[in-house]
Amino acid sequence: MIIAIICTAIINLNTGFLSLNLQDFFQNSENGQIAEIRTNRVLVMLLAGISIPTSGFLMQEYFQNPLAGPDILGITSVASLSVAFYIFFSHSILLPEFLQNSFLSMSAIIGSLLLMLVLLSMSGKFQDKSYLIIFGFLVSAFAGAIVSLLQFYAENQSLKNYILWSFGANNMVSRSQIYVLSILVFIGLFFCFKTIKPLIGNSLGSSYAQSLGVNLKHLKILIIVTASLLSASITAFLGPILFIGIIVPHFCRLIYNPSKLWQQWILNMFLGMLMMLIFSITAEKSQIPLNVISSVFGIPVILMMLLRQNKV
Template sequence: MVFLIAIIIAAIINLNTGFLTLNFNDFVQDSGNSQIAEIRINRVLVMLLAGISIPTSGFLMQEYFQNPLAGPDILGITSVASLSVAFYIFFSSDIQLPEFLQNSFLSISAIGGSLLLMLVLLSMSNKFQDKSYLIIFGFLVSAFAGAFVSLLQLYAENQSLKNYILWSFGANNMVTRNQIWVLSLLVLAGLFICFRTIKPLIGNSLGSSYAHSLGVNLQHLKLLIITASSLLSASITAFLGPILFIGIIVPHFCRLIYNPAKLWQQWILNMLLGMLIMILFSIIAEKTMIPLNVISSIFGIPVILFMLLKQNKV
């Protein structure tokens, strides 16, 4: 209840944050500021969707890999999704498509890239006895994807380069209502798959032998984790750019707040805390004019460093 009240208050503050002061009639009636009001409503909606999706993706991966540092950005999923979007933006600049098709292809490119990487990660996880090596592999993939994006930027046309830079800043004010509909469908599909993974994940957390005794199909669980994590993280990356570290730090805070063994409650808590943090980040971005992904990095890096120091101390 505390989180729900905080989310509502933060959303109201977000709606009233901007260069112009709006009144209630601007949000419910046609007026000279109705378009600005619609932009702010879209901004709040997309932040709520991001707050649901990114922490859920990180929560699934951390529970599956049993590693608190696993996440869509640390393991390279966000970087590869960004590379896929960069390919689409740079090589489709001369192709004229309707807006809804552009949004669809943008999502497909991001999800396809992240899905491909997740398949590679899970195949590599069978070869690495120590799963911490998988994080190192993710860093290497992120570095390779970043280098390739830089190469594309070097040879890109001015307008394509500008479009990619604006996308990479996480410009939540640029998301339209049609894009939100597409994003909502992708998020709902990812959440439905996530719902089916929670019970098998409870058995998986007790060990593979115990999971088999409960009738858990570990290969099927792996496939569900791949699909859900890719849908949730890549769909947000497609429309908002790479929002880093949120998928790691939100599950970490949730485990500190409530019993980490109760996965159903942990999932709900991840979504609530994620929505609150993303709306607060959006308010800070509007007040300071700092890009959203920069704010998430400034906030996330010290938290992850603290987590590493704490684990080392233990």
């Protein structure tokens, strides 16, 4: 899988309207800017491939539901709502382009963090995990309704900007934004590292987990913070990338023993990176938005999962 990731990364670097030489990536040539854009595209796909499946893996293991994804708590929807507010109400403010992109990403992160605080405060009131899922569904529906209302009254240019962001603009992430995204992702991975051992006990049942010394309340808070940080950071810089957080953990459980969570986590990151690089190549070749490609691929897979569960 590592060899496949390296090969798809090299193919990704050579995918575009122009053919680049090796010196374009290491020297100041006339195509140096294009080479930098492609390098940034590969880096951000690797980070997305790590973050989104990890978030989905945590959600599915904690809720014991193979259809749970990073957006199950409404984090992605609220991030989209925050970006919609920024795009639709900041068109009259004249800002340089690099500041506009920074504020756009910041608005998505701030909105997601606010919802994360709400989820943390509500999680203590919901003893049953299913209530937290229902709360996330209600938040997603409410955020979607407000976004639709904003789109209805938006000006043409603002509406176009929001739609372009929602498609998953993997070519618009700058190097400085990648640095910020990397920090957020590595913080999320550190928190994820702290959750794996308690999750192993939690998978055996709540009473057994408590007998092993697992603090279930602390685990719930850690899961919410980690999943929120990983999914919100990618949504902020890339837009909502749908279904990857559901289908990658599903494939990983088919490939390897699903009870070995440490190996499952590592496998999720590797398979996620490979899949995102393949989607990026497909998006560049076909000129179809990344989010559309992930949806076209993800929807049939989830449908097969539902049919398979129904047979069982």
